[in-house]
Amino acid sequence: MSDDLDYLEQAVDLARQNVEQGGRPFGAVLVKDGRVLARGVNEIHLNGDPSAHAELQAIRLASRELGPRLDGCVIYASGQPCPMCLAAMHMCGVTRVVFAAANAQGEPFGLSTAAVYQQMTLPLDQQALEIRHLPQAAMGDIYSRWKALNAAR
Numbered sequence: 001m002s003d004d005l006d007y008l009e010q011a012v013d014l015a016r017q018n019v020e021q022g023g024r025p026f027g028a029v030l031v032k033d034g035r036v037l038a039r040g041v042n043e044i045h046l047n048g049d050p051s052a053h054a055e056l057q058a059i060r061l062a063s064r065e066l067g068p069r070l071d072g073c074v075i076y077a078s079g080q081p082c083p084m085c086l087a088a089m090h091m092c093g094v095t096r097v098v099f100a101a102a103n104a105q106g107e108p109f110g111l112s113t114a115a116v117y118q119q120m121t122l123p124l125d126q127q128a129l130e131i132r133h134l135p136q137a138a139m140g141d142i143y144s145r146w147k148a149l150n151a152a153r
């Protein structure tokens with residue numbers, strides 16, 4: 001815990017460097033067992049990939065070493081993680097996340113994802129994005145087939 005400030009400072013430094021290089025003000029450091037496994041900055045300006053958030057970049061890098069499960073990892077982020085990054089953290093088992101700037105701080109600069117969080121609390125049929133559930137018979141037994149093929153692995 002006492003290392004939190006040190007790692008968070010590193011994430012903020014990354015964000016600051018990224019701004020100087022034309023990027024958005026987001027940096028992230030991914031730590032496991034006291035070792036920095038990955039660092040990431042927002043790279044949307046470099047590759048046009050809208051998912052190139054600092055936290056996801058760090059997760060992608062760490063996964064090269066650890067594979068798809070990041071249990072026991074801690075992510076330090078300069079900004080409050082957006083729903084996409086937070087979902088990724090939940091799904092791959094990241095244990096903790098510590099961030100410096102809350103959404104409220106980013107709001108005046110268009111750097112808050114509070115509106116997306118808000119959308120995601122709404123029922124599917126009330127979200128701004130049209131979400132259509134169209135059941136397909138062709139899906140058939142795909143899930144149970146997958147389960148059967150992977151049960152022994």
Ligand SMILES: Nc1nc2[nH]cnc2c(=O)[nH]1
Nearest residue numbers: 026042053054079080081
């Ligand atoms: N925390 C965070 N918020 C963002 N909002 C837009 N891009 C980012 C990012 O890379 N990190």
